[in-house]
Structure formats: C-alpha cells, structure tokens
Amino acid sequence: MLRAPTHTIIRNNNLISNILHRRKVKMSQQIHSRRIEGLDKNIWIEFTQLTANHPVVNLGQGFPDFSPPNFVKEAFTRAINSDLNQYTRAFGHPPLVKILAKFFGKLLGQDIDPFTEVLVTVGAYEALFCFFQALIDDEDEKPVSGRLMTSADWVLDPAELSSKFSKRTKAIVINTPNNPLGKVFKREELQMIADLCVKHNVLCISDEVYEWLVYDANEHVRIASLPGMWERTITVGSAGKTFSATGWKVGWAIGPKNIVRHLQTVHQNSNFHCATGAQQAVAEGFVKEFECLGAPESYFTGLRQELQLKRDRLAAYLASVGLKPIVPEGGYFLIADISAVKVDLPDSTEQPYDYRFVKWLIINKGLSTIPVSAFYSSDHKKGFENFIRFCFAKEDSTLSKAEQILQEWNRTMLTQ
Known part of the structure; x- marks a missing residue:
C-alpha cells in the first residue's frame, strides 16, 4: 500500500508527522547511525x-x-539605501515582528505579543532547528516514525496515528501544505491531531511555509487556530515561499511566549540575527498584503x-x-x-x-x-x-x- 513519507529524523522543512517520544536511551554511535540512516x-x-x-x-x-514582486524588491533597495545595514533587534526587526503579530493574530484569532511571541529566524530551517535544540533532549528522546496515510486520498489513518501517541510523547511535527506530496491537511485531520495533542499534553510544530499556495477548492487550516492548540503550537513560516525570495532566508516562529522564549535562547546563541534590510522589506510586503488579503489584487x-x-x-x-x-x-x-x-x-x-x-x-x-x-x-x-x-x-x-x-x-x- 502506498504511504506518505515519514521520517526517523528531522531534515530540512520537508516534514509530515514525526512524533517525538520521551525514552531513556544511551547516546551511542549506534543511535547516531540510526538517526542519520534515513x-x-x-x-x-x-x-x-x-x-x-x-x-x-x-x-x-x-x-x-x-522574481519576487517589485514592491518587496523596491522595499529592500530602500532599506539598504536608508542605511538599514547594521544589527537590529536580535529576535526580529521591530517593524517585522509587529506586522507578523498583527497579520497572524488576525488569521489565528489571537492577540499576539510581537516581542515575546514572534521570533524571526534565518529561514524556516532555523525555526525548526531552534525548536528541536531548545525542547528536545538528544540523550533522552528520539523520534518514532509511522506510515500515517493511505494512497487513495492521502488521508490520515486515525488508528495508526493514535497508536503513535503515549504518555512518553512530547511533540508532533506536521507540514501542510506538504512537501513533497502536495497534500493539504483537512480540518478534520488537523482536529484529530489537535485532540490527541490535548489529550496527551503534546507540543506541535507546524511547518506552514507553503500556506499561501493552496489550489482548487482546498483550504489551508492553521492548527494553532483550533481549540486548545495555540498554547502548545509553534507555527513556522517563510518569506522565501511567501514572497518568492528563497535567497533572503527570512523565516519566523510564532507561538506562546513560554515556548518561544526557549527558541529565542537558541537563536541568540547560534545565528543571532537575520539581515536587517531583508526583514524591513518583508515587513513592508506584509503591510501591503494585510490591506488587500483575499482580494483579487493581493x-x-x-x-x-x-x-x-x-x-x-x-x-x-x-x-x-x-x-x-x-x-x-x-x-x-x-x-x-x-x-x-x-x-x-x-x-x-x-x-x-x-x-x-x-x-x-x-x-x-x-x-x-x-x-x-x-x-x-x-x-x-x-x-x-x-x-x-x-x-x-x-x-x-x-x-x-x-x-x-x-x-x-x-x-x-x-x-x-
């Protein structure tokens, strides 16, 4: 039976449904080999x-x-010419975190604090990196993979998904719209995941970099908008996919401050900072899109x-x-x-x-x-x-x- 890809390790942003369990394991060469194998x-x-x-x-x-749209390219040029060439705030350029909080606050139905609940990262990849470095202990926890979809319509198998959760489960990773399948998770599927997360007190990291690229009559549903999920979800996004500027490497992680603060610690002590000019350009792009979201001119x-x-x-x-x-x-x-x-x-x-x-x-x-x-x-x-x-x-x-x-x-x- 054809199944959707699952992963025994975290690689790039091409994630379906890794479920991380608390298990006492010795960090040996054998474990390293197993994690790298896939x-x-x-x-x-x-x-x-x-x-x-x-x-x-x-x-x-x-x-x-x-090319990216002219309005963000022009904003980048203005930012450079106005001398936004030095460090800005480590966790995100103020204009960008403010518009991200406003923009996604509207979409998620949340009052988001831009300075404690938004982290700007070096692409979506670093947002994922910060989550796992901050919240997953290599010596005590490892991923458990499973085949979670059937071939007919790429629908989650409720029984198999449920079987992967236990009292040791710490987090689940989802990617919708999905790479490489192109699957868009349905509201019912995300609600099933949400129910399991709430039942087992599990964190969720939701990779949504393709959120605006949904075709036909399909709808992108943000799992953090479902009941009980904001307080346990980190939503990852990418200006690279949003504005067709993958080389700018501007991403973000949005979630409750008690989780985001741990990601901030990792970010500050690793990459520390994203290009100020690119952040300013992305901020101006979101300001423009906020005014026409869903309209034909968007x-x-x-x-x-x-x-x-x-x-x-x-x-x-x-x-x-x-x-x-x-x-x-x-x-x-x-x-x-x-x-x-x-x-x-x-x-x-x-x-x-x-x-x-x-x-x-x-x-x-x-x-x-x-x-x-x-x-x-x-x-x-x-x-x-x-x-x-x-x-x-x-x-x-x-x-x-x-x-x-x-x-x-x-x-x-x-x-x-």
Whole structure:
C-alpha cells in the first residue's frame, strides 16, 4: 500500500508527522547511525553537482526561477539605501515582528505579543532547528516514525496515528501544505491531531511555509487556530515561499511566549540575527498584503492562481510521455509515478531505482528532478522507488524547455 513519507529524523522543512517520544536511551554511535540512516543528506549534494555539471532544465530544486514582486524588491533597495545595514533587534526587526503579530493574530484569532511571541529566524530551517535544540533532549528522546496515510486520498489513518501517541510523547511535527506530496491537511485531520495533542499534553510544530499556495477548492487550516492548540503550537513560516525570495532566508516562529522564549535562547546563541534590510522589506510586503488579503489584487491571490496554471501545465506534459502525475493540492511540487516508463538502467543494490532513474534523466535527457524515496526513512524507502518529484514554480520559458525535452523523449520512445 502506498504511504506518505515519514521520517526517523528531522531534515530540512520537508516534514509530515514525526512524533517525538520521551525514552531513556544511551547516546551511542549506534543511535547516531540510526538517526542519520534515513537522511540521505548526500543526495542534495550529489544531484546539485550533477545538475551543475550537465546542461539541464532544473525542475529539481525547490525554488522559483522568477522574481519576487517589485514592491518587496523596491522595499529592500530602500532599506539598504536608508542605511538599514547594521544589527537590529536580535529576535526580529521591530517593524517585522509587529506586522507578523498583527497579520497572524488576525488569521489565528489571537492577540499576539510581537516581542515575546514572534521570533524571526534565518529561514524556516532555523525555526525548526531552534525548536528541536531548545525542547528536545538528544540523550533522552528520539523520534518514532509511522506510515500515517493511505494512497487513495492521502488521508490520515486515525488508528495508526493514535497508536503513535503515549504518555512518553512530547511533540508532533506536521507540514501542510506538504512537501513533497502536495497534500493539504483537512480540518478534520488537523482536529484529530489537535485532540490527541490535548489529550496527551503534546507540543506541535507546524511547518506552514507553503500556506499561501493552496489550489482548487482546498483550504489551508492553521492548527494553532483550533481549540486548545495555540498554547502548545509553534507555527513556522517563510518569506522565501511567501514572497518568492528563497535567497533572503527570512523565516519566523510564532507561538506562546513560554515556548518561544526557549527558541529565542537558541537563536541568540547560534545565528543571532537575520539581515536587517531583508526583514524591513518583508515587513513592508506584509503591510501591503494585510490591506488587500483575499482580494483579487493581493499578491498571494495572484501567485496562487499563476502556480495552479503551471501545475496543470506540467501535469499535462508528464502525462503525455506516460508518466503518471499525482496532482498536488498545494505547494511547489508535483510527484509523478514512473513505473510505466521503461528505461534500461544498471542494476544496483546500493541505490533505489528512482535515484538511478533521476541520474539517467539528468545525464541523458537534460532534465533535473528529485527521487521521492530520499524523503523516506529506511524502513519505508523500498516501496517508493517509482516516484520522482518535479518543481513547477518556474518561469513559463523553463516549463516550455521541459516540455520540449519530454516531447523529444516521447518521439524517441515511439520509434524504438
């Protein structure tokens, strides 16, 4: 049965539902090895190098190749020219934390204190890092993974999810809209998670970096807005995904001050600070969007509509060559089933089929993607060797080049 990816470790912001339990374990080399085993950290290095060494159309890495909106770029330029080039407040530039508190306070139905309940981080990655460094003890706690979704509609399995909670459970990590699946968690699913968190007194870290990229009739529900969840949830966001500026590395963690203060301690003693000019630009972007949220002129509205068209366009291209696209409900990514396409690849006992397929695609066709099994723990990797991930947050010209590659590939297959 096809299952959604779960992780035995925390890697980047591609999280589904890690559940962390309190267990007394000795921090030995064996534990280190087990935690690293499912990481596949070298894949990002390996495929980045392959992409750099071959002329490719890059639909692998998850960043747009189009520009952020002019109003935030212009705000960044103004910030630099007005000499916002030195340290600002360590936990977040005052204009940014104030508008984040106002903006998300409205969305969550909370009165958020900008100076104690908002932390600006170096991207969403650092927000996750601070949470785990602050609240998870490596020597006493470890993650427990489970297969939590079925293939039919990516719906959470209530019995299996419930079975992962116990008196030792400390936290759950969710990611919605999800990378790599593109699943948007339904309100009923999030309520089920919330009920378990309240019942077992469990913390929740909710990675919502793709919150504005929800397509069709789907709705993004913030779990911190559900009853009993604000006081136990850290919500993570990213200006990189919000304003299509992934290189600016401005993220945030929002939650109750009794939890956020621990993240602040880690942040202050590690990265300490995010670029002041970028924070000012993001602040001005949110001020502008606050006034037109949900309206046709909103950047978020336009971006969602534009990316939905790109999603549908790429799905049609892939289907035309026999790949089976799984159309996502949200996010940047589309997964395709490659099992119907036969490619003569060398056998390997060390690398899954999708790894070898992606290498072949880069070297022989000039198209870069990512193998989906890289997102799975070692226990579940074997069942996902027939899926690869494409990023459709690309310029139309980039997608057209990908279409040309796929059409030529299709003609080659027809003549064989």
